[in-house]
Amino acid sequence: MRRRKDYPRLDFAEGDHASDDVLERYAMGRLPEPEMAEFEEHLLVCDRCQDRLALEDSIRQRVRDGAVALQPARDVVWWRAPGLGWASALVAAGLVFAAGYEWQSSHRPTPAPAVILLQATRGAEDMTPAAPAGRPLTVLLDVTGLPQFREYKLEVVLAAGNSVFQTSAAPQGNRLQATLSGGLAADAYFVRVSTPTGELLREFALLVRG
Numbered sequence: 001m002r003r004r005k006d007y008p009r010l011d012f013a014e015g016d017h018a019s020d021d022v023l024e025r026y027a028m029g030r031l032p033e034p035e036m037a038e039f040e041e042h043l044l045v046c047d048r049c050q051d052r053l054a055l056e057d058s059i060r061q062r063v064r065d066g067a068v069a070l071q072p073a074r075d076v077v078w079w080r081a082p083g084l085g086w087a088s089a090l091v092a093a094g095l096v097f098a099a100g101y102e103w104q105s106s107h108r109p110t111p112a113p114a115v116i117l118l119q120a121t122r123g124a125e126d127m128t129p130a131a132p133a134g135r136p137l138t139v140l141l142d143v144t145g146l147p148q149f150r151e152y153k154l155e156v157v158l159a160a161g162n163s164v165f166q167t168s169a170a171p172q173g174n175r176l177q178a179t180l181s182g183g184l185a186a187d188a189y190f191v192r193v194s195t196p197t198g199e200l201l202r203e204f205a206l207l208v209r210g
Contacts, residue, residue: 056111186210
């Protein structure tokens with residue numbers, strides 16, 4: 001990777017992985033832009049760092065939700081129903097437990113999105129980026145050299161041309177960002193960037209593997 005002046009170099013040599021500090025600062029949104037770009041490039045090709053990042057996000061979410069998730073169980077107060085027999089009390093406790101379990105299940109944290117950077121490349125080094133199937137997916141699209149608009153249309157289509165996702169996104173620097181919370185099924189796709197009126201500007205190939 002190129003070194004950027006005035007910023008520390010992350011230096012992901014072959015076989016190396018991001019440090020826990022880099023993963024933590026990225027998950028908290030505190031990684032400076034130059035370091036973030038280098039880390040995201042490494043993240044595209046490193047399944048291990050993707051899994052570690054997903055675990056980091058999952059742990060943080062569980063810590064935030066843990067106290068609330070246990071609340072239904074703490075609300076069980078046996079002596080509020082002195083007229084109930086043991087059988088009735090057990091049935092009532094079972095209903096409260098089932099309600100608490102259903103609430104907790106509905107509030108389980110979702111996996112962190114896989115991050116895919118789509119760039120316009122040339123020559124024999126071109127490679128189609130691959131993303132995991134059935135997992136939330138964040139795509140970062142390079143719009144360097146395109147006409148400037150306040151926002152662009154973004155569409156994901158199957159190789160056959162069927163549209164599966166559409167949105168509008170404002171550029172952040174030279175990139176567009178969109179998150180597909182439901183992910184994509186295993187297949188070959190194209191991600192298209194268009195003008196606000198629908199004129200195609202750039203198209204990226206994307207492979208989703210099961």
